[in-house]
Amino acid sequence: MKKVIIIHLEIKQESRETFIKETFSLTSKSREEKGCLEYNILENCYSENKFMIYEVYENNKAFDDHKESDHYKKYINFVMPILAKEPVIDIY
Template sequence: MLVQMVHIEVKPGHVDEFIEAFRINYEGTRANEEGNLRFDVLRDPDNAHKFMIYEVFRSEEDFQAHRNTAHYKECVRRIDPIIAGPRTKTYYNAEMADYIS
C-alpha cells in the first residue's frame, strides 16, 4: 500500500473555494477508484487555512492512475491559484494497516 500525505495552505479568503474544489477530487476518487482505500481531508484546528490530505492506495499503479483522472486534474486546476505556496507531499509504504474500502 502507498500512503500519500499532502500539506496545503490556502490563501486568506479562499477556504470555501478550496473545500469546494477539493470535494470534486474527494468524491471522484471515492466513487470511481477501486485502488483508493482511504481519502481524508483534514483541517488544522489552530489554523483554518492549513489542510492535510491523507490518501491510501493499494499500489503505486493505482496512485499513478489517480493522478491521471479528470477529477484530480480539475481539482488541481482550481486550487493552484488559491494556495499559498507549493503543495508538499510525503509518501509512505503501509507495512501494517487494515483499511475497509
C-alpha cells in the first residue's frame, strides 16, 4: 500500500532563502530514491514562511529507507533550528 506524508512547516523569516535552497536539494535527492513516487514542496500563497512538503512512497519500506538516508538526516539537523513552530505531520 502507498505511503503519503504531508508536512506543514513554518520557518523563521531570516532563514527563508537558505530553507528554500536546502529543501530543493532534499527534494531532488529524494526523488531519486527507489520507491519514491512523488516529492514536492509547496509555498503557502498567503504566508511566505509557510510551506508544505508532499511525499508519496510505494510502501512502508520505501518510506523507512528514505528516513535512513544521509540527505534526510542532514536535512532534519538543518531544518529543526530554523522552524518558527513545531511542524504538523500527517501520515496516510
